[in-house]
Amino acid sequence: MVSIDGPRLARPDEFDEMMSLLDRYFAYERGGMAARLPHAYDEATPENHAIVRKDGDIVSHVGAIPQTLSVGEGNEIECWGVSGVTTDKRHRGNGYMTQLLEFWLDRMAEEGVALADLGGNRQRYAHFGWEQAGREHRYEIRERSFDGSAGAGTITTYEGGDEQVETLRELHGDEPYRVSRGRERSRTVFGQRGLETLLYESDGDTAYLSLTRESRERTIAEFGGAARGIEALIAHLFSAYDVDSLTAIVPPRHPRNPEFRRHSRSWSVSEHRKLNVRNLRAVLARFADQMEARWSRREGTASGRVTLGLEAESEGVELVYDRDGITVEAFDGTPDVRRERGEMSGLLFGMHDREAELKADYPVFETIFPLDFFIWPADRV
Secondary structure, X not given: OOOEEEEEEOXXXXXXXXXXXXXXXXXXXXXHHHHHOOOOOOOOOHXXXXXXXXXXXXXXXXXXXXXXXEEOOOOEEEEEEEXXXXXXXXXXXXXXXXXXXXXXXXXXXXXXXXXXXXXXXXXXXXXXXXXXXXXXXXXXXXXXXXOOOOOOOEEEEOOOOHHHHHHHXXXXXXXXXXXXXXXXXXXXXXXXXXXXXXXXXXXXXXXXXXXXXXXXXXXXXXXXXXXXXXXXXXXXHHHHOOOOEEEEEEOOOOOOHHHHHHHOOEEEEEEEEEEEEOOXXXXXXXXXXXXXXXXXXXXXXXXXXXXXXXXXOOEEEEEEEEOOEEEEEEEEOOOOEEEOHHHHHHHXXXXXOOOHHHHHHOHHXXXXXXXXXXXXXXXXX
16 A cells, blocks of 8 residues: 655655755765755755655655845845755656645745745746746857956955855845845855855955856856956956856846946847746735836826736735826725736736737836846855
8 A cells, every 4th residue: 555645844854865866866966956055955944845755755855945035125025946846757647746836835825925936847837827037138258259357456266254255245235136145045155066256356346256167168157246346357267267158147237237248249138037926915015116116217197006916816906106106005806907827927027028918908017017036046946
């Protein structure tokens, strides 16, 4: 007789067995996922992982890592990152992944989590409400395309010291769109395997680059600080490292985009992550300052209101807009615009051409969407 235990949260004594399953499918090195993504796979936080046991063995896993996104103007929103979705090949087709994802979605509802983030295959997760969201700029920089100088500053490699951690925290904290980090999470993120961080200092100017170090075509996974320092760090990489090319991943509307574009051989804009809107009112309330700022720059004095709701949800949201601004209010009734979760994620966070017909009917959407967020690659789970 088959014995099934789960879905349920993992226990501390199950961590090693759980990681053995994950490492078979996601990592092929000493230390595995715990070294590759230590901010997600920490023995001290088994409550971030759910499992299914079959006949005594862990055969399926899905993690949900609590994250707080900073989305500008001091606003923060809870967005759990789903990670390590896997089932042992010998036990696939039994619905364990579905059970574990639903386990976490129910838990997010209980905790009032507003958003859920993941990477992976869009079609695989669309059924559960995830959709492509956000934008990222990618710049390919080669030595021949780079048009900058090394400068006269000092460049050091991050080694985990307290002073370096505080410098990095301060620089990263100036970024409006990011995952919020405390001191220990910062230390963990910058210490993950496969990431190298360089710091620049000169006459009060500081900057840093964090880049992957696994091939001659490296990715700048994070940066911050003075433009002159970032340029000097890139020049240092081409002069001192065996680097063929760099790919910089940059948030939308970032002030450094013009500099990266100037140095790049080619560049593109692509969709960033996949989001699942779990609490529509909380999402719009946390992004209200973004919507307000965009609405205030609009020419004209249009006013009105529009209501939005999620399918199968009784409570909606009303956006009221006039020449004085835009407000978010609760709404109980039949909304003007009702969408499935994935479609709502596309409307709020997707590329500008998403829901073009709807935006023609409600021009306010054209003005205030898409909303901006960014999860730097160093933070991804």
